[in-house]
Each structure stands twice: as C-alpha cells, then as structure tokens.
Amino acid sequence: MQFVCNRKELEKKVQIVTRIIPSRSTKDSLSSILIRTEMPDKLYLYATNIEMNIETMITCKTDESQSFLVSARLFKDIIDSLTSESIIGILEDKTFTIKAGETEYHIPTQNLLDFPLPEEFLPEREIFMKSEILKSAIRKVSPFVDKSNIRPVLSGIFIESRGDEVRLVATDANRLAVKKIHIEDIGSSVILPALSLETFTSADLDEDIVIDFSNSKVRLRSKDITLVTSIIDGNFPQYERVIPSEFVSTIRLDKEMLRESIKRILPISKEEDYAVKFSIKKEKLILSSRSPIGIVFDELSVETEGDEIDVFFSANYITEFLSVGEGIVTIRISGEKDPALFTFDSDPDFIYVTMPMEAE
Helix, strand or coil, rough: CCCEHHHHHHHHHCCCCCCCCCCCCHHHHHHEEEEEECCCEEEEEECCCCEEEEEEEEEEEECEEEEEEEEEEHHHCCCCCCCEEEEEEEECCCCEEEECCCEEEEEEEEEEHCCCCCCCCCEEEEEEEEEHHHHHHHHHHHHHHHCCCHHHHEEEEEEEEEECEEEEEEEEECEEEEEEEECCCCCEEEEEHHHHHHHCCCCCCEEEEEECCCCCEEEEECCCEEEEEECCCCCCCCCCHHHCCCCCCCEEEEEEHHHHHHHHHHHHHHCCCEEEEEEEEECCEEEEEECCCCCEEEEEECCECCCEEEEEEEEEHHHHHCCCCCEEEEEEEECCCCCCEEEECCCCEEEECCCCCCCC
C-alpha cells in the first residue's frame, strides 16, 4: 500500500489526534495511532485513551484500503521534523516507510489485535450549532478547570441546560467561570472532560457542527473530525451559590492597563505567592505588594463607585482572567473575604468569580 499527502495537512492532524494520547499508560496500545487509508483519496488517523477517541481525515492519493498501527510519539516526532511539501507512506509487510524528499524512515508497525477499536455510537438526540460559538465558549472557560484531577467532576466542563440558553461552567474550587451561549436546548446537563472539548475546538471546523448525545457519551462532529467522549459521572457543585449579587465597591478600567500594572508588580509579588493588594480609592486603584526582597506600588486612574477598600488577589488568577477577553474590565468587590465578580464589557454573557487571598 502507498499513499501521498500534503505534509502540512498531515502535521496539523497528527498534532490534534495526539493531544488525547496519555503521556504514560499501562497499555502500550494507547500510545499508538491507527492509520487507515481508503481508496482512492482518504487517510484517517485514529487514537483513543479509553475515556475518549478521535478520528481525523485528510485528502490523499492511495492505491489500497489498509489499516495499521504505529507509535504515536515516534510518528509525530518524524512528521514534525520534516520540511518537504509532500509525504509518501508505504506499508510493506510489517514495516511502514515514510519518504520526504531525500529523507526516508523505516519504522515497525504494531499489533492491531491489542488496539481498542471504537464501539458503535447510538445517538439519542442531536443538536446543530455554529463552531465559532463553541470555540469561543471553550476558550473562555477551559483555563479554569481543576488540573489536579483529584475530583473528576472539576476536571470537566459542566454543560448545563437552561431551556433557552446553555451554560458552560468551569471551576477549580478557587475560582469560577461561566459562559452563556444561546443555542437550541440540549435536553439534559452533562459534564465533559475539558481535554475533549479543547481538542475538538483546536481543529479547523466547518461553520456548522453536530453534537450527538447518548446515555453515557457525547459525539462532536465536523466534516473531517469526529470525537467521542465519555460523560463524567458525578454531580457538579452548586456554583450559583458563590456568585455574588451585592457589592460594596466597583472598579472599571482597560484590560491592558490592569495587565501591565500586574506585570510591574510581579517581580516583588512572586516571592509571596503572587499576592497583589488592590487598594480602591476615589477614582484610583493602587496595586501593591511587599515581600522580603522589596515593596512595590503602582497607581492607576480608574472609574470607581462605592466604598474604599483593600483586597488581596492572586496575580495569576487575575492575569488568567485577563487572557480570555478584551476591552473594558469591571471588577465588583463584595468584601475583603468575599467572592469578587469580574466581567468584560465586550462579553456580557461571561462572568468570572474568584476568592480574595488572606490579608498579609
């Protein structure tokens, strides 16, 4: 069997597929990519980590329909190292040959019998939505899931059905992000692994995508990518309880102004768990930090309303919020020890909540 395809297209699809492959696994087969050709012009890449599986397709020229298994890491490293316009792949016996210009690799294939193939997916309902709506929502909330995996439900994104709207919610127990999107009713709420949604939305998607729901899985589909993920079992925290509704002070300022100010505070604050003191005065905000290596103050002219107050925030938590939006930021303070609410004027359907740090 032989196929010829565009190197850049293959590299792009390999990067997407390998995102879900675990760096360490007790099963060698989960560290592999299934390559499948379909005459006359299709090449499929498939990978799984049991919790989810993904298949992408690229256009190629092939003289035979065939399937074989190779090491995902080795295949990715090889493709990433090449610079030619096209790549030729040849399967002969148990050896896969990769040709690119004057470069030629010969790598062994692996036993297909050990590889977990996908189970049949039987959808109970489906919805259609614009891919850019999903991409934008995932970009807003995915940075705030729990990366520790101690509590599986917090490592996922809660997709909550609210009738005329759907909410995407993420929290790591220290901060909370909620993004509302207006699409057709999904029927019931689910928690999906953040990795599955990040991987799918990292691809070049059609303008319209399809999301299929079954009892225990969700399938996301576009023209040349399909991802199936398990639904995370468990109950998502009652997040609305921590969203404040009463405030003692409000600040409005440009995102870049705040980001640059925090950047100036970091050389000192990084010595004290990145704690930054927000001192809200009339028409100004003073950011400061003190640590054994020094003291820093940075004064900004801002719009203010309400009481003067001092509150400590994590510099990292603020800069991560600033990275997901643009324009004017509004910060509403509930108290020195109470949750604060952050929003962008440019996106009224997105909110971010974080707890203040303990005072020094």
